[in-house]
Amino acid sequence: VAQGFFSYLVPTLPGRALVGLLSRKKAQTRLTNFIQKLRQAGKIKEVVNEAATWGIPLRPLKRTYLDRMVVVGDAAGQVKPTTGGGIYYSLLAGEAAAQVLSEALADDDLSSGNLSRYQSRWRDLLAAEIEVGYSARRLYEFLTDQQIGALVKRAAANGFNSELVDASEGTFDWHGKMIAQIMGNPGLGGALRLINPLLARLAHRPDIGTAQSQTTPAYHD
Secondary structure, eight states: OOTTSOEEEEEEETTEEEEEEEESSOHHHHHHHHHHHHHHTTSEEEEOSOOEEEEEESSOOSOOEETTEEOOGGGGTOOOTTTOOOHHHHHHHHHHHHHHHHHHHHHTOOOHHHHHHHHHHHHHHHHHHHHHHHHHHHHHTTOOHHHHHHHHHHHHHTTHHHHHHHOTTOOSSOOHHHHHHHHHOGGGHHHHGGGHHHHHHHHHSOOOOEEEEEEEEEEEO
C-alpha cells in the first residue's frame, strides 16, 4: 500500500476520519488504491474532500542560518527519517534557535557568523540520530515483505522482540540506540544475512531526500 512507509485511517469526529499515507513516489496512485481497499472492506463510505499532497524532507539542510535568519522544523529537514515525524525535533531545534536569537539580539549581532551557533547546537542534539535513522530507512526500503517477515520471526523466536520492547534505550522520539541494538543483535545474524546482497545496490541507488504525503477526509462507519 505504502512501500517503505505506512498508510493510516484515523478517526477525527464521529463518522469522520482522515485517510492518508507516505510514499517515496506515486503517492496519489497509492492513496487511490488504499481508499478502494478501505471501501471494499466497509471501513469508509465516501471521500468528502480532495486529497492534499506535500513533501516531507528526510535529510536536513546543509545550512540552516543566514544573516538575520534561522530555519527550523520541516523547512530545515529536522525530521525523523524512520517515520517522517517532526514535532519533537522541531521543538528541540526551536529551543536552540530561541536561545541563539536571544543571545544575538542582546549582542546586537544577527550576522550569519553569529547565528551559525544555532546550527552547531541543533546538530549536537539531532545530527547523529538523523543519520542513523536515515541509514536504517534506506536499508529498510530495500527489504521485501518476505525479508521483513524473516527478521520478525527470528526476533520473536529468540525473544529479542520482548527485549526490545522492555529496553530503556527505545523511546518514541529517540530511535538511534534501538536501531543499533537491532542491527547488532547476534540472534538476528542469520536473518540479516538475507539482506547482505542488497548493501552493494544501496550504495548506488539515487538518494531521494523527500517523501510524499497524501491525506484526505472521509466518512466512515
